[in-house]
Amino acid sequence: MPVPPIIVALVGNPNAGKSTLFNALSGLRQHVGNYPGVTVEMKKGDFVVDGRRVELIDLPGTYSLAARSPDEMVAVDLLLGRQPSEPRPDLIVSVVDASNLERHLYLTTQLMELGVPVIVALNMIDMAKAQGITIDAERLAKSLQVTVVPIQANAGTGLDTLRAEIVRAADHGIAPAANLLPEPILRASEALHGSLNGEIPQFLARRLLLDVGGYTEQWLTAKRGPGWHQTLLDARLRLSESGCPVPAAEAKARYAWIRAATVTAITKPAIRPVSTTDRLDTILTHKLWGTLVFLALMFIVFQAIFVGAEPLMGAIDTVTKWLASLVEGVLPVGPLRSLITDGVITGVGGVIKFLPQILLLFAFIAFLEDCGYMARAAFLMDKIMSRCGLSGKSFIPMLSSIACAIPGVMAARVIENRRDRIATILVAPLMSCSARLPIYGLMIGAFLTVGRPFWLKGFTLFIMYMIGFLVAPIVALILKRTLLRGATPIFVMELPTYRRPSLKAILRRMFDAGWAFVRRAGTLILASMVIVWALLYFPNTDENGQKYEDRIAAITEKAEAAEGEEAKAEGERQVNALRSEWKRTSLLGRVGHSMEPVFAPLGWDWKIGVAALASFPAREVIVGTLGILYQEGDIDSDEKADQLQNTIRDRWSEDPIRGPYVVPVALSVMVFFALCCQCASTLAVIRRETKSWAWPAFTFAYMTILAYIGAFLTFQIGRWVVDHLS
Amino acid sequence: MSLTLDQVLPGQFVEITAIAGEPGLVQRLYELGFCEGERIEFVGRAPLGDPIEIRIANSRISLRKIEAAGIAVRIV
Numbered sequence: 045m046p047v048p049p050i051i052v053a054l055v056g057n058p059n060a061g062k063s064t065l066f067n068a069l070s071g072l073r074q075h076v077g078n079y080p081g082v083t084v085e086m087k088k089g090d091f092v093v094d095g096r097r098v099e100l101i102d103l104p105g106t107y108s109l110a111a112r113s114p115d116e117m118v119a120v121d122l123l124l125g126r127q128p129s130e131p132r133p134d135l136i137v138s139v140v141d142a143s144n145l146e147r148h149l150y151l152t153t154q155l156m157e158l159g160v161p162v163i164v165a166l167n168m169i170d171m172a173k174a175q176g177i178t179i180d181a182e183r184l185a186k187s188l189q190v191t192v193v194p195i196q197a198n199a200g201t202g203l204d205t206l207r208a209e210i211v212r213a214a215d216h217g218i219a220p221a222a223n224l225l226p227e228p229i230l231r232a233s234e235a236l237h238g239s240l241n242g243e244i245p246q247f248l249a250r251r252l253l254l255d256v257g258g259y260t261e262q263w264l265t266a267k268r269g270p271g272w273h274q275t276l277l278d279a280r281l282r283l284s285e286s287g288c289p290v291p292a293a294e295a296k297a298r299y300a301w302i303r304a305a306t307v308t309a310i311t312k313p314a315i316r317p318v319s320t321t322d323r324l325d326t327i328l329t330h331k332l333w334g335t336l337v338f339l340a341l342m343f344i345v346f347q348a349i350f351v352g353a354e355p356l357m358g359a360i361d362t363v364t365k366w367l368a369s370l371v372e373g374v375l376p377v378g379p380l381r382s383l384i385t386d387g388v389i390t391g392v393g394g395v396i397k398f399l400p401q402i403l404l405l406f407a408f409i410a411f412l413e414d415c416g417y418m419a420r421a422a423f424l425m426d427k428i429m430s431r432c433g434l435s436g437k438s439f440i441p442m443l444s445s446i447a448c449a450i451p452g453v454m455a456a457r458v459i460e461n462r463r464d465r466i467a468t469i470l471v472a473p474l475m476s477c478s479a480r481l482p483i484y485g486l487m488i489g490a491f492l493t494v495g496r497p498f499w500l501k502g503f504t505l506f507i508m509y510m511i512g513f514l515v516a517p518i519v520a521l522i523l524k525r526t527l528l529r530g531a532t533p534i535f536v537m538e539l540p541t542y543r544r545p546s547l548k549a550i551l552r553r554m555f556d557a558g559w560a561f562v563r564r565a566g567t568l569i570l571a572s573m574v575i576v577w578a579l580l581y582f583p584n585t586d587e588n589g590q591k592y593e594d595r596i597a598a599i600t601e602k603a604e605a606a607e608g609e610e611a612k613a614e615g616e617r618q619v620n621a622l623r624s625e626w627k628r629t630s631l632l633g634r635v636g637h638s639m640e641p642v643f644a645p646l647g648w649d650w651k652i653g654v655a656a657l658a659s660f661p662a663r664e665v666i667v668g669t670l671g672i673l674y675q676e677g678d679i680d681s682d683e684k685a686d687q688l689q690n691t692i693r694d695r696w697s698e699d700p701i702r703g704p705y706v707v708p709v710a711l712s713v714m715v716f717f718a719l720c721c722q723c724a725s726t727l728a729v730i731r732r733e734t735k736s737w738a739w740p741a742f743t744f745a746y747m748t749i750l751a752y753i754g755a756f757l758t759f760q761i762g763r764w765v766v767d768h769l770s
Numbered sequence: 771m772s773l774t775l776d777q778v779l780p781g782q783f784v785e786i787t788a789i790a791g792e793p794g795l796v797q798r799l800y801e802l803g804f805c806e807g808e809r810i811e812f813v814g815r816a817p818l819g820d821p822i823e824i825r826i827a828n829s830r831i832s833l834r835k836i837e838a839a840g841i842a843v844r845i846v
Contacts, residue, residue, distance in 0.1 A: 107801035108797070110797050143828050144828045147803035147828075256794075291793065291797050291800065292789070292796075292800075294800070295800035296806070325813075325823075329814065329823055331817045335817050423823065424816055426821050427818035427819070430834075534795050535834045536795070536799060536832075536837055537832050538829055539829075
């Protein structure tokens with residue numbers, strides 16, 4: 045009979061070094077556990093010590109077990125063994141920061157009431173020592189009546205002892221008999237527990253009494269009605285009258301007990317020495333310098349991402365083209381070959397091209413979080429974000445979305461409040477992303493460069509970015525006032541000590557996030573690329589029943605065999621014309637044609653409409669699609685891009701209806717792309733982060749409507765301006 | 771008229787005399803080490819005046835003025 049593994053729960057305040065400890069103990073043997081109905085994920089890992097297998101669960105960082113939402117309740121339920129898919133932990137390792145012991149022990153005293161053995165992992169002893177704080181672990185263990193193991197998770201110190209203690213506690217440990225709550229509270233909670241007929245365990249009955257408006261109170265009231273709720277309120281009133289008002293009485297009792305237990309064990313210097321964090325924060329949270337450093341940092345990071353990702357993007361582009369040509373060489377002309385080269389390889393490759401940028405952003409966000417600066421950024425930006433109904437914690441996720449919404453949406457995880465988190469996720473795609481740059485480049489290049497003031501190009505680009513920056517907060521505000529309405533979330537936030545981020549941790553997070561993205565978004569991206577490919581490919585026979593591909597292949601062969609530039613150029617022209625005709629008669633082309641009345645108010649013709657439709661899975665596709673529709677072939681070089689610009693400029697100017705209004709049309713195209721969510725990857729990530737299909741569907745719908753209205757207004761106003769001012 | 775935390779000036783040291791507010795906020799404050807008799811150093815304010823930053827026990831906490839308005843203090 046195999047020995048069952050020891051189940052250990054890792055619990056602690058955020059920034060106590062819990063994750064570092066988890067990684068140090070379980071190494072690479074970890075995976076993520078999902079829980080139904082909540083977006084919280086818990087990492088699980090395992091390791092072996094003395095032939096015994098230990099399963100470790102890393103619970104989300106928390107300051108107490110007073111759960112106020114389903115997300116917070118998940119951890120409490122798991123610790124009580126009430127999580128259906130999880131076994132109850134055999135013991136708890138309470139990770140505390142030695143520099144901040146009293147505060148961290150608040151949670152520990154609650155953990156000691158759960159009825160399982162508790163080991164206190166006294167972490168960051170090095171930093172405590174640097175501040176002149178010494179802790180006598182043995183004395184502390186005696187007064188707390190639990191095992192205390194001093195460790196330094198990031199250096200691996202004390203981990204062997206911890207591992208040994210885990211085994212010892214599993215075999216011989218006893219649950220602490222902590223009873224530090226005042227008598228009246230204990231009696232009242234026992235009475236409450238009895239009256240509920242065992243529906244909830246003793247511990248939860250105590251929490252029910254203490255946590256005014258907590259999650260347990262919420263769902264029990266929903267279940268048992270206002271009559272029952274009144275009995276709870278009466279119980280609290282009686283407690284208040286007997287001198288134990290909740291929740292104050294709990295805090296008083298716990299801190300008094302902690303103070304008594306630690307007074308002999310901790311030695312602190314009389315005058316608190318100035319720490320590195322203090323010195324750094326004098327600048328970094330300073331009204332003027334702090335803001336300047338912040339802006340400079342953001343600017344540098346974005347520059348680095350754009351510059352650093354460029355060569356990688358080019359490399360991926362080359363590999364994609366090479367793969368496609370490889371397949372072309374192997375397979376015969378036909379739907380399968382086209383599916384693989386144009387649909388899968390080119391389509392998916394076009395999305396993978398942005399992976400370097402996404403990974404760099406993940407690394408940047410992980411770095412900010414790890415070193416502790418993220419909280420400072422939230423502190424500096426909170427006032428501005430509050431004006432849009434959000435909090436400072438939403439700032440970095442929204443900022444990251446300027447390069448790419450995907451890391452931004454995933455970074456929104458740090459926002460504890462569910463409504464704020466969703467609001468941030470829903471508006472992140474509005475923050476202009478770098479995949480919009482190709483279409484901006486094309487339109488600006490075609491219509492706002494030649495014969496225009498030199499500054500117009502940059503200015504227009506700036507305006508396009510500003511549209512996103514202005515619309516996003518407004519939409520967030522509207523959402524927070526309507527759909528996502530609720531009480532203002534609590535902002536109170538700890539600014540952790542600065543610490544040197546671990547490269548290993550950052551790389552690991554970068555890899556985890558990147559892999560999660562590819563795996564989850566991959567299916568949706570692939571599916572949408574294939575669908576769009578099919579809509580542009582079929583029907584693939586011309587009016588005479590001949591396959592376009594055959595005709596193109598025949599012309600290409602002839603052109604290659606022919607002599608002279610003229611013949612080759614003629615061949616290329618014929619091929620481009622054929623491809624354009626093909627796309628025009630394809631399913632998507634026909635749909636685009638029939639939708640002309642829908643596009644007309646925006647100033648678009650069917651070609652722009654079809655290209656926009658084809659770009660819904662991935663907006664950068666538009667340039668290539670326009671290239672085909674305007675018979676320019678593959679836009680794979682700068683000169684081809686310039687050529688396309690010229691062609692579009694000429695064609696649009698020739699158009700009898702649209703001719704005089706080319707600039708409003710160009711602007712309306714750009715505005716549409718600025719406001720529309722044409723990115724299957726982003727929608728897939730939104731689905732993953734919100735665990736529902738409703739939110740990505742809503743995002744797609746509201747942004748498409750917004751984009752349509754925006755493009756409509758741009759064109760109509762632009763047309764009016766042209767009519768009346770020239 | 772009692773002094774509340776949001777009215778304190780940068781550099782001042784105060785002691786908490788009472789904590790009031792919405793229950794969720796009050797509990798969060800307890801969890802972060804705020805309780806009667808505890809000392810607070812007022813470090814400063816964010817560029818636009820809100821939120822404020824304080825030091826309590828050995829940690830730095832930031833909170834909005836409206837959240838600090840429920841914490842009654844006296845200067846020490």
